[in-house]
Amino acid sequence: MMQRKNKSFPKSKTTEVKYLIIGGGVAGTTAAETIRERDATGSITIVSDEPYRLYSRIMLSKPNFFLGKIPFEQIWLKSESWYTDKRITFMPGTRAQTLDAENQQVTLSNGMVFRYEKLLLAVGVLPNAWQVPGSDRRGVNQLRTLDDAKVIIQGIKRVKHAVCIGSGFTTFEMCDMLRMAGVDVTVVMREPHYWDPLLDSVSGGLIEQAMVKGGVKIVRQALVKTVDGGRSVTGVTLESGEKIPCSMVIAGVGTYVPCDWVKTGGVAVNRGILANEYLETNFSNIWTAGDCAEFNDLILEEQLVLGNWANSRQQGALAGGNMVGGRTAFKMVSFYTANGFDITIAFVGDVRAKDRQVIVRGSSAQGFYIRLIVDDHDEIAGATFINKTPEMAPVSKLIETNVKVSPIRPQLEDPAFDLHKLVS
Amino acid sequence: MAEQKIAKIVVDRNLCIGAATCVVTAGTVFELDGENKAVILQQGGTKNSGPAKRAVLKDAAVADATILAAAQSCPTRAIFLYDAAEKQIFP
Numbered sequence: 001m002m003q004r005k006n007k008s009f010p011k012s013k014t015t016e017v018k019y020l021i022i023g024g025g026v027a028g029t030t031a032a033e034t035i036r037e038r039d040a041t042g043s044i045t046i047v048s049d050e051p052y053r054l055y056s057r058i059m060l061s062k063p064n065f066f067l068g069k070i071p072f073e074q075i076w077l078k079s080e081s082w083y084t085d086k087r088i089t090f091m092p093g094t095r096a097q098t099l100d101a102e103n104q105q106v107t108l109s110n111g112m113v114f115r116y117e118k119l120l121l122a123v124g125v126l127p128n129a130w131q132v133p134g135s136d137r138r139g140v141n142q143l144r145t146l147d148d149a150k151v152i153i154q155g156i157k158r159v160k161h162a163v164c165i166g167s168g169f170t171t172f173e174m175c176d177m178l179r180m181a182g183v184d185v186t187v188v189m190r191e192p193h194y195w196d197p198l199l200d201s202v203s204g205g206l207i208e209q210a211m212v213k214g215g216v217k218i219v220r221q222a223l224v225k226t227v228d229g230g231r232s233v234t235g236v237t238l239e240s241g242e243k244i245p246c247s248m249v250i251a252g253v254g255t256y257v258p259c260d261w262v263k264t265g266g267v268a269v270n271r272g273i274l275a276n277e278y279l280e281t282n283f284s285n286i287w288t289a290g291d292c293a294e295f296n297d298l299i300l301e302e303q304l305v306l307g308n309w310a311n312s313r314q315q316g317a318l319a320g321g322n323m324v325g326g327r328t329a330f331k332m333v334s335f336y337t338a339n340g341f342d343i344t345i346a347f348v349g350d351v352r353a354k355d356r357q358v359i360v361r362g363s364s365a366q367g368f369y370i371r372l373i374v375d376d377h378d379e380i381a382g383a384t385f386i387n388k389t390p391e392m393a394p395v396s397k398l399i400e401t402n403v404k405v406s407p408i409r410p411q412l413e414d415p416a417f418d419l420h421k422l423v424s
Numbered sequence: 425m426a427e428q429k430i431a432k433i434v435v436d437r438n439l440c441i442g443a444a445t446c447v448v449t450a451g452t453v454f455e456l457d458g459e460n461k462a463v464i465l466q467q468g469g470t471k472n473s474g475p476a477k478r479a480v481l482k483d484a485a486v487a488d489a490t491i492l493a494a495a496q497s498c499p500t501r502a503i504f505l506y507d508a509a510e511k512q513i514f515p
Contacts, residue, residue, distance in 0.1 A: 026499070056499040056500060057499075058441065058443055058500075059500060062441050064438070064441075069438070070438070070439060074500060074501065077499070077501075308443075309445060310443060310444055310445040310447075310497075313445060313497055314448060314449075332448060333448075335443075335444035335447065336444075337442040337444060337456065337460045338442075338460075339442060339459065339460040344442075344458065344459065344460045346442075346456070346460065387458070388458075389442070389456045389457065389458060389459075389460050390456065390457055392444075392456060393447065393451070393455045393456070396447075396451075
């Protein structure tokens with residue numbers, strides 16, 4: 001842990017702030033809210049690279065939002081006056097560019113220099129760029145921000161055929177939305193089955209079956225060679241030579257944490273920004289929270305990066321509390337769910353099977369399928385559920401309480417056994 | 425026991441997207457059902473999206489603050505809370 005305190009700083013052009021928060025998403029905003037509850041007077045500044053106040057990013061991929069079934073206004077989670085009411089300085093449309101952790105300074109894209117007492121890095125993730133010849137044509141989209149969503153919402157009104165790239169949550173939900181809007185959809189994915197390697201072929205197969213039944217065409221183990229057209233996209237050509245006409249492409253090929261500037265500033269990073277269980281980085285006055293944090297997960301006993309709303313919100317609240325002098329460790333079993341095409345998908349905990357044992361409940365024929373991933377400690381690390389979300393609650397309880405698997409293995413392996421009985 | 429102002433809970437199933445923040449925040453009150461929608465855990469094993477009166481909750485001792493935190497954490501504000509006079513407390 002390093003922290004310099006009584007160092008002199010250049011006084012000109014430097015704005016002093018007690019709590020500086022980089023990131024205006026749910027982690028950063030919840031941290032600010034928690035700080036204000038416990039420190040009525042300390043100055044708080046939130047810097048956000050988006051032009052908007054806090055909105056429900058999780059809603060961006062939901063078909064009901066895209067198709068106007070949920071009123072657009074529902075997206076806003078804070079009123080415009082909330083920031084001033086809470087005496088929080090909100091700087092939208094501004095990017096943090098450099099960090100000097102030793103000297104407790106952050107320089108912004110507008111030239112301002114902040115000297116902070118305490119810093120929170122809640123920068124989220126960015127989509128991996130999908131770049132092939134022609135991918136800069138109009139109609140090629142990636143989904144991260146509200147502005148990205150607005151472009152797609154406008155676009156679907158004119159689109160007859162779309163191509164989705166990748167096999168993850170975003171593609172699944174985008175396909176559902178596009179089909180509901182009456183658009184023909186082809187998924188082009190590099191993987192042999194949907195969501196490989198996070199899901200096995202049975203789980204992936206169930207998802208693919210549901211998508212195909214819903215009218216989606218799936219092309220496996222394929223890469224796009226070129227995006228064709230003039231100014232706008234008119235189709236894609238695969239490596240195999242196959243051509244697929246389309247007027248919209250949506251690419252969802254993973255995410256990364258934009259943390260080069262953080263690393264240059266002296267903060268330790270790996271896949272994400274490294275933190276202990278208190279969400280403190282290698283500097284005792286810098287914390288991290290949300291999708292960008294690679295934290296010490298006490299339940300799973302490993303460094304983990306999790307990208308989901310519930311996790312980001314809880315981490316933001318906890319980091320905020322620790323920034324005002326608390327000392328609480330983060331302990332939560334994480335969830336993620338999706339549904340569409342009459343199928344439900346849920347993930348809990350660490351779902352990476354790696355070389356771990358997997359206990360299976362149900363089958364493709366039974367219409368539901370659960371994988372319980374057992375770690376080296378004979379405990380459940382995570383689980384994936386197809387069409388069986390109600391069992392997520394008892395399984396998360398088993399994960400949280402570090403229950404040993406061996407004594408209850410017969411019940412876990414029996415798909416007819418109600419797992420709620422193990423935790424009630 | 426702390427003051428219990430919340431008298432009724434309703435989950436709007438059209439708004440609910442199954443983000444499970446309510447399950448994380450108040451796991452004795454909410455669970456996700458087979459459609460990935462939040463349901464309220466009630467006495468006698470009843471689980472539905474409500475309206476559910478406070479008196480029938482499975483966790484009779486749950487604090488108002490916990491239920492309110494669950495409603496506030498929802499990314500689509502799908503959880504509606506009412507007092508005994510049927511006045512909407514949240515959102």
